[in-house]
Amino acid sequence: KKVVIVGGVAGGASTAARLRRMDEDIEIIMLEKGKHISFANCGLPYHIGEVIKEREKLLVQTPQSMEERFDIDVRIQHEAVKINREAKVVEIKDLQSGEVYQESYDKLVLSPGAEPIKPPLPGLDLPEVFTLRNIPDTDKIKNFVDEKKPSRAVVVGGGFIGLEMAENLHERGIEVSVVEMMDQLMGSLDYEMAAMLHNHLRTKGIDLHLGDGITAVEEADGRKIVKLQSGRTVKTDLVILSIGVNPRTELAEEAGLEIGSSKGIKVNEYLQTSDPSIYAIGDAIEVKDLVTDRSVRIPLAGPANKQGRIAADNICGRKETYKGTQGTSIAKAFDLTIASTGVSEKTLKDLKWDYQVVHTNSNNHAGYYPGAVPMMIKLIFAPDNGRILGAQIAGYDGVDKRIDVLATAVRQEMDIYDLQELELAYAPPFGSAKDPVNMAGFAAG
Numbered sequence: 001k002k003v004v005i006v007g008g009v010a011g012g013a014s015t016a017a018r019l020r021r022m023d024e025d026i027e028i029i030m031l032e033k034g035k036h037i038s039f040a041n042c043g044l045p046y047h048i049g050e051v052i053k054e055r056e057k058l059l060v061q062t063p064q065s066m067e068e069r070f071d072i073d074v075r076i077q078h079e080a081v082k083i084n085r086e087a088k089v090v091e092i093k094d095l096q097s098g099e100v101y102q103e104s105y106d107k108l109v110l111s112p113g114a115e116p117i118k119p120p121l122p123g124l125d126l127p128e129v130f131t132l133r134n135i136p137d138t139d140k141i142k143n144f145v146d147e148k149k150p151s152r153a154v155v156v157g158g159g160f161i162g163l164e165m166a167e168n169l170h171e172r173g174i175e176v177s178v179v180e181m182m183d184q185l186m187g188s189l190d191y192e193m194a195a196m197l198h199n200h201l202r203t204k205g206i207d208l209h210l211g212d213g214i215t216a217v218e219e220a221d222g223r224k225i226v227k228l229q230s231g232r233t234v235k236t237d238l239v240i241l242s243i244g245v246n247p248r249t250e251l252a253e254e255a256g257l258e259i260g261s262s263k264g265i266k267v268n269e270y271l272q273t274s275d276p277s278i279y280a281i282g283d284a285i286e287v288k289d290l291v292t293d294r295s296v297r298i299p300l301a302g303p304a305n306k307q308g309r310i311a312a313d314n315i316c317g318r319k320e321t322y323k324g325t326q327g328t329s330i331a332k333a334f335d336l337t338i339a340s341t342g343v344s345e346k347t348l349k350d351l352k353w354d355y356q357v358v359h360t361n362s363n364n365h366a367g368y369y370p371g372a373v374p375m376m377i378k379l380i381f382a383p384d385n386g387r388i389l390g391a392q393i394a395g396y397d398g399v400d401k402r403i404d405v406l407a408t409a410v411r412q413e414m415d416i417y418d419l420q421e422l423e424l425a426y427a428p429p430f431g432s433a434k435d436p437v438n439m440a441g442f443a444a445g
């Protein structure tokens with residue numbers, strides 16, 4: 001059996017490693033058009049901020065280590081350019097030599113990821129405007145910061161990457177402005193939770209322009225001027241464009257594979273595309289929202305890795321299903337941690353679902369033990385049966401473990417009474433006899 005994988009990072013590399021663990025004899029070819037495989041996308045902003053100092057730490061596997069450890073034929077700078085489904089052949093371009101050749105497959109796995117969105121606005125092609133997706137992007141931004149020593153930066157888009165870049169550029173001594181078209185940062189949160197983030201960022205000296213979009217970047221007196229819809233302007237030395245990603249679907253579309261309503265590649269529960277010999281995973285696909293059943297795109301590393309494992313298992317004859325994504329996520333914004341799982345109130349409002357909400361404020365651990373800090377939990381649940389539909393937390397220490405308990409509760413379709421009953425680890429340095437998660441359950445019930 002011969003499997004060709006398109007994409008060698010989160011989803012692609014997980015698929016390759018799992019295939020080898022499942023089957024010693026299978027022939028595995030992994031194509032990656034870039035120069036690096038299996039790198040830590042999520043660590044990139046922290047390398048720019050010099051929190052992760054050594055660049056090599058971002059490279060989880062190299063082509064050599066992957067070949068030696070897993071006996072995988074890794075071809076970097078090789079781009080899949082066309083799929084011939086009848087012949088079960090992929091056309092591949094060697095980007096160094098320019099040579100185009102063909103490779104046959106029994107099964108094909110597409111994990112091509114997503115592309116940063118770059119709207120057609122004037123000035124976005126200037127060399128001081130950057131997007132961040134991979135190692136070369138990271139090198140470009142870091143070199144610019146190291147060499148040019150910019151004093152001001154504008155981050156356009158207040159999602160995860162924007163937020164992480166704002167903090168990391170600030171850590172490099174740069175004054176940062178964040179421009180966001182919506183009236184709040186972190187769209188996965190509801191407004192009142194995001195407001196805590198806004199306040200925290202402002203106290204750290206981050207300049208926020210909410211409810212405002214950019215219209216152009218212009219040059220003036222050796223600096224850049226970012227023009228906003230409101231008519232305001234912001235002087236800067238560099239711009240980070242982080243307004244979201246588009247799934248890479250060209251290869252699939254051109255091969256006639258079905259594309260879903262949210263514009264991601266459509267797959268069934270086994271992660272097969274409309275051609276059963278071709279699987280697709282990661283940022284490029286459309287998934288089912290675990291709570292609402294809608295078709296959505298949720299570009300996160302956890303789902304991509306899990307889907308890679310499932311696709312590999314199914315190629316090896318198992319019948320594993322991917323049940324859906326719930327968008328569990330967490331981000332650090334200076335001292336604050338914000339996290340969410342499941343559906344937000346604003347989404348439920350749009351969908352006209354019935355729901356109820358409680359907010360609780362609890363300490364991360366016993367108040368009498370030094371260092372207790374508060375966290376605000378927002379719990380969203382169904383009024384008829386108490387099922388937990390979503391949760392959001394803003395706080396400091398201990399947010400990560402509470403969101404993971406609540407993420408488990410959402411996935412297991414638990415209700416508010418289950419939260420009351422959960423017996424969670426307690427000693428004064430770690431929690432309270434009534435944990436913040438129990439408290440949210442009590443407040444709801």
Ligand code: FAD
Pocket residue numbers: 006007008009010011012031032033034041042043044045078079080081111112113114132133134160161248251281282283284299300301302304
């Ligand atoms: P990728 O990991 O992007 O891999 C796709 C690869 O396919 C690319 O390397 C691309 O070059 C290659 N490719 C595309 N087309 C072809 C072709 N035709 N032929 C050959 N190769 C091709 N997620 C989290 O959950 N938590 C985080 O903290 C987090 N932080 C992030 C920070 C940054 C800066 C970025 C950019 C992403 C972050 N993510 C995070 C998102 C996460 O990295 C992605 O969801 C995940 O990498 C998706 O995996 P993938 O395999 O679909 O795509």
